[in-house]
Amino acid sequence: MKNIVEFKNVTKCFKDFSLENINLQIKQGYVTGFVGANGAGKSTTMKLMMNLLQADTGEVKIFGMDYAGNEKEIKERMGFVYDSNVFYESLNLKDIRRIIAPAYKNWDDKTFYNYIKIFELPLNKAIKTFSKGMQMKASLAMALSHDAEFIMMDEPTAGLDPVFRRELLDILQEIMEDGRRTLFFSTHITSDLERIADYITFIQKGKILFNDSMQNVQDRYALVKGSIDLLNQDTEKLFIKTERSSYGFQALTNDAAEVKILLGDRVVVEEATLEDIMFYAKGAKHQNV
């Protein structure tokens, strides 16, 4: 399996925040969801992918290439989908096409007009009159019209109503169908990822806690409930975080198989959602999440 993006030991330090020793691979042909709390480092990581920021140390490769000497080729092959402020607000889609099309070798007008039709976007209305969802669609149409192989989106579904959100997710699933594209997007709406992501990258306080297939995440993580007397040094090692109450304990494990072997039917084991994982990982006592 080829990697579209590869970070090797990447570090980026700001005054009050740093991305530490990031190792990350994004697999070609799949949807990878990028999750993490506010301020965890998602936008910073994406800016490094776009060369809007440069790493202090380590290596960032896109399509197997460094930005140095290859920026034009990399940018031709990738599309960053924004929801606002990318285009001059008083321009309409016709004007924007006229400005953007010549910048891309692979620009295809037929594809552009086709997506404008599918996305039901007006060609002659100023972008400033577009809703957030329409702006997102316009930006996606641009990326698809220059045949971007790698599409990156920063919180594409935030602020969209549930119907529009579902529609956008369906569109994203459709554009992935031919297997030629790779999609990487950050979101706080974890249910969107449960719907369409193949891989999940989870960042916390500037560190990648895991980068794994959705299937593995669902197999490994579980919520475990039982009575307090089951907790001891050995069993607690299985848990990332344990909450105690007068009714018993509830804990998150990243080794559901081992919990079943050790504790069997003395505990109740339930599927953990991404939201559960994020919530428990935040207060984790150790970092082997």
Ligand SMILES: Nc1ncnc2c1ncn2[C@@H]1O[C@H](COP(=O)(O)OP(=O)(O)OP(=O)(O)O)[C@@H](O)[C@H]1O
């Ligand atoms: N140019 C910068 N200079 C200094 N600090 C920065 C800069 N850019 C980001 N930061 C800090 O880095 C941290 C991570 O920010 P980042 O935008 O990457 O988080 P995020 O995961 O995208 O958050 P959110 O989900 O809220 O968008 C924050 O504490 C932010 O203040």
